[in-house]
Amino acid sequence: MTISPFDSAMLGNLFADAEIAALFTDDAQIASMVLFEAALASAEARAGVIPEASANRIADVCREFRPDPATLAAGTANAGVPVPALVKALKAEIGGDDARYVHFGATSQDVFDTGLVLRLRDAVAIIRRRTRKLIKALIAQAETHRATVMIGRTRSQQAVPTTFGLKAAGWLAPLVRIDHRIDTLCADLFRLSFGGAAGTLASIGDKAIEVERNLADELELPPTDMPWHSQRDVLVDFAAQLTALSGALGKMGQDLVLLAQSEIAEVQPGKGGGSSTMPHKSNPVQAEMLITLARFNAGQLGTFAQSQIHEHERSGASWLLEWLTLPQMIMATGAGLAQAVDMVPNLKVNADRMAANLELSRGAMLAEAATFALAEHLGRDEADKLVKDALARSAASQSNLFDELPKLTDVGIDWAKLRDPANYIGQADDYIERVVTTARRAIKDS
Template sequence: MTVSPFDSALTGPLLSDAETAALFTDRTVLRTMLKVEAALAEAQARCGVIGAGAASAIAAAAGALDPDPAALAARTAEDGVPLPALVATLRQAVAASAGDEAAQAVHWGATSQDIIDTGLVLRLRRAIGILDGRIAALVTALAGLADAHRGTVMPGRTRSQQATPISFGLKVAGWLAPLLRDRDRLRELKPRLLLLSFGGASGTLGALGGDGIAVEAALAEVLDLAVSPMPWHAQRDGIAEFAGWLALVTGTLGKIGRDLILLAQNEVAEVRPGAGGGSSTMPQKSNPVGPEALVALARFNAGMVGQLHHAMLHEHERDGAAWQIEWLALPQMLVATGAALNHAVALSGSLKVDAVRMAAQLEASHGLLLAEAASFALSAHMPRPEAQRLVKAAATRATATGRHLFDLLAETSDVPVDWPALRDPARHLGAADAFIDRVLAAAAG
């Protein structure tokens, strides 16, 4: 039985991501915490806090240990964290191989949160590498689409109504631009997130006396993490910022999904996002499954990010309840982001663009998408309010009669406007090419 679609054998392939989810399996979590315990022993041996022999024994035992999560479950429920049970298991292994004195050096001067939070940071670093690689692949794919379709003219839509001509390349550039900013945000937040957590019982490293700062520096060096100005046990802004970034990424992708759903509607049919999904009863259906997942995952993360803001409300120097909210929410947000990026990369490689259908949509508007261009052309010969009045009246007649707007304007006014030359929608793309070029330059930078 599963209570989460992310862990379900049925819905996991649609909504989950095995690679990021693997970072949150019980065994991966325990292995990472054992790595931190081994690094702590090494750092303390460098500083002369424990003996080199004890550190070697701890590192060897931690590297070989593969505890059964089920064996730690009862005490985890009792203690509220898995670390005390894990430390006890590690001590037993060290005692068996190197004696009781070496075993007493395990977890010297640290607290459970030091090990759990630092283990989380190590796993988040790996997760960032995974997500960043997928973003890079998606940036490359979208940049190629934007460049290839800079001349593919289609109706622009504002407030769900046809507005003026744009290019499909410009629309794709609009999907790409915020993704580039998401990439910049990730680079900026990493130094605030990838920090060693090491403060001891109440954030003073009091058990280590005068060796605390030296051990902190050595441990950060062993794990290749930065050192924060002070222990951040109860300062969760870095985690909340990262959660916000995850929600921004899935929001960026959800916008793409929403556009694709609308463009793939039968009545529009300007794109086809991959093969589509079938119906249990309607053979003609080709449902936009991938885009739907992008929207669903974006909305999920938008709701979950608030939980990480609740988790910032730590009481005093440590708060078990707020901490547990992070355990509940953050893994799901990461897995959702990984899944969304997988869907987006797949869609970007399978998207079918129907340029003929886009041109037909423009033609079917009887020139109404060029009403703005018509009013500006007339404004060169008459006051703009008068030009707009003429165009609005002609637009009403074009809708009623099915005749082209420009033909009606040519009959209504004798001003010297070259109406046939203005009929090509591609002439009205304005600075679209320049905007595409700027986004592509940012993507290549």
């Protein structure tokens, strides 16, 4: 096993996400930093801070400049960040007097953080695209199974009837809310990082604000009210939304693993995984992955949140902690979404098994319905006592609750209608309609 399963040749197809991973390679990171340096030179030339000819030379070299990441390794280890080594290599490539205008007035964190934001912009686009695709798939499941009655389970025990459509709506609703929160967060997340040595931009003098405005325009990243070198709350908020999204997927995965158990067998989720010794098994691998990735991100969030604690104007230690955690959290979220998008449209829902499982309690899961029906005639306390007596008789004789109830009372209740689980699903259809309507509106407006 490699240090990280995310970049393992053997485990990568299980944990990794090639589309997200491409944004967090050394080459992608270098490309984003080089883009910043080219944009900075252009922004400064527009403000008259550096010669236009030098900015053009820097831009021309940056278009093709892609140093081997290994050549930056020694400098990175020495400085604790790859930017000084990158700038040195870029200056050497440019040569002449123009080279002295590379990285003019900026600091390493400006380059690194803005490069991160540029890649986060692409990563969020991928995440939101997949989330909306999953939302559409769950809308379809919720609508298809509006009337597919199944047992509802609380604390892992049979409770009262529900529908698979409502269960799917329960997986859907959080995704809509989280997608909206991520969309709202983007206005704060996709911001320029540009503050110079200690967040004052003193090195650029009285043209600093103009350069900042030009740089924001070049990169299509608005500036913040002040440089955010040591203000990491938005990144922590983003990580929290990744965790919430993974958690929503994990909850769905956990439900599906339980519904796929041999003794329940109400849903078969996704592609079954085989066993090395038991050919009859079809393990719910995709659903299990959702659980694993959700738990991983939940653990990582606690670590990542500590990166918010900076000392004074900048912290090396807290900054490095982000590098260890955030890319993996994004990868886990992307991988979970990819698994879910592949799995949900192909869920095999066994309505016959759901109906059979509804009969396992011999009517006991409708005891609440019987109690409330009787209470209209007898009062709640007497109704409760009568139903408990009927449940005891049912358990003793292995009979159905609704065969025992008419023996204990002659009140005018349509027992045949009451014993049908489909008649005790409450407002399930209304709730499905609310969730689906909200979800449709959300993906239409996005």
